[in-house]
Amino acid sequence: MSETKEAVKGIATASAKRKEARAFAVLRSGRGRLYINGFPVEVYAPNEFVRMKILEPLWLARDYARSVDIKVRVKGGGFMGQADAIRMAIGRALVKWTGSEELERTLREYDRTILVGDPRRTEPKKFGGRSARARFQKSYR
Numbered sequence: 001m002s003e004t005k006e007a008v009k010g011i012a013t014a015s016a017k018r019k020e021a022r023a024f025a026v027l028r029s030g031r032g033r034l035y036i037n038g039f040p041v042e043v044y045a046p047n048e049f050v051r052m053k054i055l056e057p058l059w060l061a062r063d064y065a066r067s068v069d070i071k072v073r074v075k076g077g078g079f080m081g082q083a084d085a086i087r088m089a090i091g092r093a094l095v096k097w098t099g100s101e102e103l104e105r106t107l108r109e110y111d112r113t114i115l116v117g118d119p120r121r122t123e124p125k126k127f128g129g130r131s132a133r134a135r136f137q138k139s140y141r
Contacts, residue, residue, distance in 0.1 A: 012097035016088035017117055021077030023085035025093040030069025034058070036086060037073060050083045057091035057114050060106055064098050084113070091115050 012027040034055075036044040045051035058065040070090060074082045091114035095104045107114045123132035130136065 012093050014089050014092035014096055016085045016092060018084035018088065019077050019081040019121070021074060021081035021085040023072055023074040023082065023089040025070055025072045025086070025089035027068045027070050027093045027097045029067060032066045032068065034070045034090075035072065045083070046079055050079060053083045054086050054090070056111070057087060057094060057107060060110055060114075061094050061098070061103055064094060064100070064103065068094075068097060087114060088117055 010029060013025065015022070015024045017023075034041045036054075041051060041054060045054060070093070072086050072089060074086055076082075077085070091107050095107065095115065104115065108116075125132050128135055
C-alpha cells in the first residue's frame with residue numbers, strides 16, 4: 001500500500017467551514033505553538049472567549065498537542081465564525097495526525113462540532129423582496 005504525501009512529509013492537514021469562514025490547518029512536529037494567519041493565537045484572537053474557543057481541541061488533546069506546531073489560514077466571515085472554523089480544522093487535523101480513536105471519541109463526546117460542521121449556509125436573496133424570504137408589501141388601493 002502506498003503512503004500519502006502527507007505521511008511522507010510528516011504533516012497533517014485539515015480544512016473546515018463555518019458560515020462564510022474557511023480555515024485550513026497544517027500540523028507539523030514542533031513545540032506546541034499555534035499561528036493563525038502568521039500571528040500567534042494570543043495576538044490574533046480579539047478577546048478571551050474567542051481564544052478559549054479556538055484552544056478547546058488543544059486542551060482536550062493536551063498530550064498530543066505539546067509535540068506539534070499548528071499553522072492555520074482563515075478567511076471570510078466574522079470573528080466568531082472564524083473561531084469555529086479554526087477550532088474544527090485543528091480538531092480534525094489532530095485526529096488525522098494521531099490516528100487515535102480515543103482522541104476522536106473524547107472530542108466528539110465533549111462537543112460534536114469540533115469534528116463535524118454545521119451545514120447551514122445563508123440563503124440567497126430572491127427577486128420581489130428585500131431579503132431571502134421577505135417580500136415587498138402590497139396594497140390594492
